[in-house]
Amino acid sequence: xxxxxxxxxxxxxxxxxxxxxxxxxxxxxxxxxxxxxxxxxxxxxxxxxxxxxxxxxxxxxxxxxxxxxxxxxxxxxxxxxxxxxxxxxxxxxxxxxxxxxxxxxxxxxxxxxxxxxxxxxxxxxxxxxxxxxxxxxxxxxxxxxxxxxxxxxxxxxxxxxxxxxxxxxxxxxxxxxxxxxxxxxxxxxxxxxxxxxxxxxx
Numbered sequence: 001x002x003x004x005x006x007x008x009x010x011x012x013x014x015x016x017x018x019x020x021x022x023x024x025x026x027x028x029x030x031x032x033x034x035x036x037x038x039x040x041x042x043x044x045x046x047x048x049x050x051x052x053x054x055x056x057x058x059x060x061x062x063x064x065x066x067x068x069x070x071x072x073x074x075x076x077x078x079x080x081x082x083x084x085x086x087x088x089x090x091x092x093x094x095x096x097x098x099x100x101x102x103x104x105x106x107x108x109x110x111x112x113x114x115x116x117x118x119x120x121x122x123x124x125x126x127x128x129x130x131x132x133x134x135x136x137x138x139x140x141x142x143x144x145x146x147x148x149x150x151x152x153x154x155x156x157x158x159x160x161x162x163x164x165x166x167x168x169x170x171x172x173x174x175x176x177x178x179x180x181x182x183x184x185x186x187x188x189x190x191x192x193x194x195x196x197x198x199x200x201x202x
Contacts, residue, residue, distance in 0.1 A: 002180060002198055004156050005097060008141075008165040009108035011186045013091055014084050014118065021083045038066040039076055048111040051135035055113055080114055086122055087188045094127040100200060106131035107150050107163070109140045130154050141165070142173035151177065162197060164190070 010016040018040050022032045039045060044058040053061070059077055063070040098104055104127055110118075112135035119125050132150050139146040151158055158178030165171050171181040182197055184190050195201065 001160060002102070002162045003160040004103035004105065004162070005194075006105045006107050006150070006161060006163045006174075006179070008163075008167075008170065009106055009110065009118075011087075011166040012164055012184055012190070013087055013094075013106075013124065014122070015087050015188070016084055018083055021079075034067060035076055038062055038068055039073065042066075045111075046140065049109040049134045050140045051112060051138045055111065081117055084114075084118060086124065089189050089191065091124045093191055093194060094124050097194075097198075098127050102198075103129050103156075105129055105150075105154060105156075106133075107141070107146070109134040111135055142167075142169040144173050144176055147174055147177040147179070162194075164194070 007013055019032060019036060022035060027035070039062060042062060044053065044061050047053045048055065048058050055077060059070065059073050062068065063073045066073070068076075094104060106125075106128055108115075108131075110133040112133070115133050115135065130153075132146075132153060134140040134146065137146055137149055139149060141147075147163075150156075151161075159180070161179045162182060163171065163174035163179045164182045164184060165174070166184045166186045168183060171183045175181050180197070182190075182193060184193075187193075
């Protein structure tokens with residue numbers, strides 16, 4: 001029986017699609033490709049997620065190796081919060097599941113400073129019983145140790161826990177740790193699948 005649900009944040013409860021955002025901002029295609037490659041898919045972003053460097057250090061490192069200068073890099077970092085917004089249909093699951101008696105948690109790769117802004121601004125965090133981000137744990141998904149740390153920290157029984165994520169590698173690691181899993185593929189309407197897994201009616 002599933003008693004607990006653990007949600008990834010990015011593209012499960014919070015939309016994070018830099019490419020679409022930059023297109024709406026009318027950045028040229030070549031600039032978008034550079035920003036995606038050098039910032040969001042760069043080594044510094046992973047280091048931020050893992051809590052290994054500060055935002056200031058990341059900006060200096062990126063601008064030192066990229067065709068993006070310091071001002072351009074800072075501008076993109078300053079727009080990070082604009083890229084994010086709650087996925088309303090998925091977020092609506094939380095109060096319903098809470099009322100049904102499930103334990104609710106989050107487990108996500110997230111830079112520390114950006115997460116503080118998000119956690120303070122998004123109302124739905126009040127529904128969680130707890131959570132952990134990578135920058136705090138100094139571990140990132142899909143590292144199995146991140147999942148094992150989480151299980152120990154909150155005293156959860158893996159076999160009673162459903163982990164929800166949008167990336168196959170993360171779901172596979174959660175499964176290895178003993179959790180049940182649901183791969184969303186970034187869907188913004190996951191309610192029916194979650195209800196089916198939990199065998200509950202809305």
